[in-house]
Amino acid sequence: MASPRIIMKLIVTGAHKEPGDVLVLELKHPRKPLLPSFEPGSHVDVHLPNGRVRQYSLCSDPADLTHYTIAVKREPEGRGGSAWLHDTVTVGHELHVSAPRNHFPLKEGEGPILLLAGGIGITPLLAMARVLSRADRPFELHYFTRSRTFAPLLSMIEQDLDETSVRLHFDDEAETRADLGAFLSKQPPNAEAYYCGPPGFMAAVSRATEHWLEDSVHFEAFEPPASDDAPPEPFTIVLRNGTIVPVPAETSALAAIRQAGVLVMASCENGVCGTCECGILEGQPIHRDAVLSKDARSHRFIPCVSRATGVLKLDL
Structure with missing residues (x-):
């Protein structure tokens, strides 16, 4: 839908x-x-x-x-x-x-801003860099790719942005390579990071910013993180009106909710867009999306990919 x-x-x-x-x-x-x-x-x-x-x-x-x-x-x-x-x-x-929607907004803040892009993850960050540049807000765009010859949108970056705000990192150029973990460990405590890229890059930035304040790290993923190899287990959803919705192991929570007659809008059905997001009232979810922040995971749920243990009561 x-x-x-x-x-x-x-x-x-x-x-x-x-x-x-x-x-x-x-x-x-x-x-x-x-x-x-x-x-x-x-x-x-x-x-x-x-x-x-x-x-x-x-x-x-x-x-x-x-x-x-x-x-x-x-x-x-x-x-x-x-x-x-x-x-x-x-x-x-x-x-x-x-029409556009935004799950990756640029926040108001006073600290330095780091835009971290891996490959095609440059796309949302390029728009951010343009806005920050026009507003004279200090930022650095760090662009990581395997090689200059594999770097999409590089011509746009070089044409539209001041080179003093851009750092290019190519794996095949020793003079531009950067140790991501070491680099991020040296940032000031009021820095904010925005990052986007392929799964390996996302995981590396996530590990390197684990010690940062949660509200200072923001990301957008193009695909959900790889789940463990454990087979999905059946669980039960309880709706706000008390309706009980069994979710078989081979069925998504979103599909089960729809089969129960509840209209839930969705778009990607892959855990990256957030269209089907809903609230949790009770229960223990198993989050498998790439949308929710750590804080939101205590009370929000993405039913197209996420599951639960036992009984999960949703605000639907």
């Missing part, structure tokens, strides 16, 4: 390939001069012809609403959405795109 947000029919007005097998698409409205506003860190849903929905961060400048820009990395082991976009979409193609 799709998100209830506005769906726009946008036209692809620009399409080009970037290093790292990334397709950059510029999208405009066929009639309206301006698109809905968005904050840095926002993403849109792209609705594919097969009914599937994929989320892509907006890497364009929030101050320029004449178009949106998204960057799509081809994922050979993915579910087919990126491959379809790479193989099918050209200038003039129409795409069904949602």
Whole structure:
């Protein structure tokens, strides 16, 4: 089931390939001069012809609403959405795109800001860097990739941002490589970190910032963390009105809730967009999403991927 947000029919007005097998698409409205506003860190849903929905961060400048820009990395082991976009979409193609939403907002703060990007994780952070630069807020963008030849959007970074705020780290260049753990251990206590990238990069930053204050570390993931190898166990959901919903081992909580007649909107159904988020009233959840903060996990639940032990009472 799709998100209830506005769906726009946008036209692809620009399409080009970037290093790292990334397709950059510029999208405009066929009639309206301006698109809905968005904050840095926002993403849109792209609705594919097969009914599937994929989320892509907006890497364009929030101050320029004449178009949106998204960057799509081809994922050979993915579910087919990126491959379809790479193989099918050209200038003039129409795409069904949602209005933006933001689970990765840039917070107000007084301390130094670190933007940490791994590969295609540069997309939401590029929008943040543009806003911070315009506001004269001190920040450093650290971009980590295997090689300069595999670094998507590098030309945009070099064109749009002051080089004094950018640090490039390439694995194959000894002079630019950085020890992520050592680097993050030396940051001042009032620093704030925003990070995004592939699973290995996300795990490394998470480990390196474990000692930081929780509200000073913010992230967006493109896929949920790998779960353990333990087979899923059945559990029971209790709704606010007392309805009991059994959740078999092979069924997601989201599917079971819908089968019980409760309308729950969802988009990615992969634990990364937060559309299906709901409240927990009682019980012990098993979180398998990549959306909720440590604090939110005490009272929020993502039913498309997460499970529970025993009985879980939800605010539905």
